[in-house]
Amino acid sequence: MRETVLEVQGLTVVFPTHGGEVQAVSDLSYVLHRGETLGIVGESGSGKSVSSLALMGLLNPARTRISGQALFGGRNLLTLPSNTMRDIRGKDIAMIFQDPFACLHPMYRVGDQIMEAVTAHAKVSNAQAEKRAVELLDAVGIPRAKDRARDYPHQFSGGMRQRAMIAMALVHNPSVLIADEPTTALDVTVQAQILELIDRVKREFDMGVILITHDLGVIAETADTVLVMYAGRAMEHGPAREIFDAPQHPYAWGLLQSMPTIERRLEILVPIEGSPPSLVDIPSGCPFHPRCEYQFAPCPIELPEPRTLPNGHVDRCHLPDEQKRAIWFARRAEQLKVAQ
């Protein structure tokens, strides 16, 4: 068994607002191991980004209520004083974001921004910090790294900026890298390169990676474990192969069958009808029930308890296991038939 680097238990994030309480994340739990990629997938507003920002202590404490536990190196990240959390941030846990065009400061040289990440946690000379910055730019595949370090972000392409962000995240050999939609803003060809790079540095630096995305294709390529979120809750959680081959939750079925692939043309995609609920007023019972075509008596009343299959595959759905399997095979067969 690999070493556990991060254990999240019952993470709940609430934003009190004038219009009511926004229940952004409810009772989220997962375990991240060294060398593992955990893919968190869900629609916009499903709480996937917020849950990670909460771990990083990047949500405004004055306007957020966070409960639960996030154990990292024996400490609960959620209750650490902000100074201690700052020491961990960027050093032991690093994060990269969605839009590399907006994430680098437009007025500072790329190299300087990476050097700043070095000196934020280590007392080193400028020359040493610069050496480290160039070394990492080189490691993430920026050609002529020493020269390019003197460039400003606007002289970099989107892919190069995301590489620079990754270099910045790696300066202190973090144990955990959180990548929040790292490829969403990039060209498809560049997407693959960045995913490959994340996978490579994960192995080289022996990190645990949390990959947040709405794109199941991205998850399929890189994740070992998948967590499907809906309305702030984990609906399904398990090994990636399991989730893709035998998904248990109607929401996961919807996600999988609405994903275009090379074999699936637009007309055979099955969209999930309706739209995600307002987080101020989450539906009672199973939050997915208003959009679920298989809902029955208990769904609007009772939140399904997580059920674990022997292979570690967890889901929250009232349908009996055999019925779920039968429905999924029928749905897949239907889609294949339409495809032919």
Add this chain to the structure above:
Amino acid sequence: MLLYIVRRLLWATVVVLIVLLLTFAVFFLLPAGDPALRFAGKSPTPESLALIRERLGLDQPWYEQFGLFVKNFVAGDEYGWPGLGYSYNSNVSVLGEVQERAPRTLLLIAGAAFIWVVVGVSIGVLSAVKRRTLVDRLAMGFVLVGISSPVFWLGLMALFIFWRQLGLTGGTGYVPITEDPISFFSHMILPWCVLAVLFAATYARMTRNSLLETLGEDYIRTARAKGLPERTVIIHHALRASLAPIVTMFGLDVALLVGGAIITESVFNIQGLGWLAIDGTLNQDLPTVLGVVMVGAVAVVIMNLVVDIAYAFLDPRVRYA
């Protein structure tokens, strides 16, 4: 970078020439009475008027006059460079008047600008960082008071309280710094503060808004995610990116004040350029007014140039545009 500055300098020269043309038009094409008549004194004879017309070049067609005007401005006249002509009233050189008055106004602006930038930006930063707290509300209260207080009232109140009642400062009038530095400061501190209040208030509000906008940017989140101390995030990352609109405003405000600190100068009897402009206007002394206008115009052009160059230093994206 050098090329950029050279290009801006060439443009600045063109702008100065255009201002010169407009100034000339105001002076010669829309004259308030016959300049020669005003120049000649109480009982002019036709001979003296003709002499004056010849001396001022008023007997020439307008383009000749413009040529002379430009030539005098560029090459200087008998009073030195740049040639601004003679005052109709006192028959002294306008250049000499400007040279005597300008340091007063410039020192007034310099001191006030220092105060308003330091105070205004600090209040703005504090108020943005402590948004929606008591500090923020007090700061925005000050801003409202600062913006709504008329300068003449503020000046008179300041004089009354700090000079007459408390005796803490010097009164009205101007003491050259070379003569008595302590008295200079004691006389300037009130005008500096009074002039600075309005600007400090606007700058505080602008800094607050600009900083709040910047604090929502993704690169601020990146800076925090790096684990930088909040102070570094605010000053080094957010404030730096929020400076552009402040620098722009600063350049324009300073430039406009060169010819326009009139109320402050009047209340405190500083007799700087603003006072000179008023005096010239009241006496229909066109060359004097034009002298001040030219100084003001050149100040606007120069400050614009300074702002443009500062921009290029502040934001690397401008340099290659």
